[in-house]
Amino acid sequence: MSKYGIAAVKTVELIRSYNKYSPREAWDIVTTVMFGYKSPSQKKGCPRNAFLGLCEEGIVKGVYPGEYTNSIKNKKYALKALDILKENPELVEDPKRLWWLTMEGKYKSHNGQMDVVIALFNNKLII
Incomplete structure (x- = not known):
């Protein structure tokens, strides 16, 4: 599992264990421990906003659903990738292809969003 996939799973575990942190607070705690305070990996927005976008939807x-991110694009990417995974679960083994399908063939590098979606999906953390 990738570093952002691990972060997503640990963030859900933290939220569920203590029931006092918002998804954003929990993500910040987990990624600070994993990567270091304000490190480039800790501050990276794409995986964080993909995670927060899925949380917003209550899935x-x-x-709990709520308002957790302002990122429309990363939320959209995560939701679309999840829909694709539900139809093609074998794509958990091919995040590049999942990203390509999510982007409908448009070239753009993924920045950890697929790692978050795949990790949550594989760990049965999606409703």
Whole structure:
């Protein structure tokens, strides 16, 4: 599992264990421990906003829906990738192809969004 996939799973575990952190607070705690305070990996927005976008929709187990991100694009990418994964679960083994399908063939590098979606999906943390 990738570093952002691990962060997503640990963030859900933190939220579910203590039930006092918002998804954003929990993500910041987990990524600070994993990567260091204000490190480039800790501050990276794409995986964080993909995670928060899924949380907003109330589809992450143990996380209440709410307003957690302003990122429209990363939320959209995560939701679309999740829909594709539900139809083609074998794509958990091919994040590049999942990203390509999510982007409908348009070239753009993924920045951890697929790692978050795949990790939550594989760990059965999606409702």
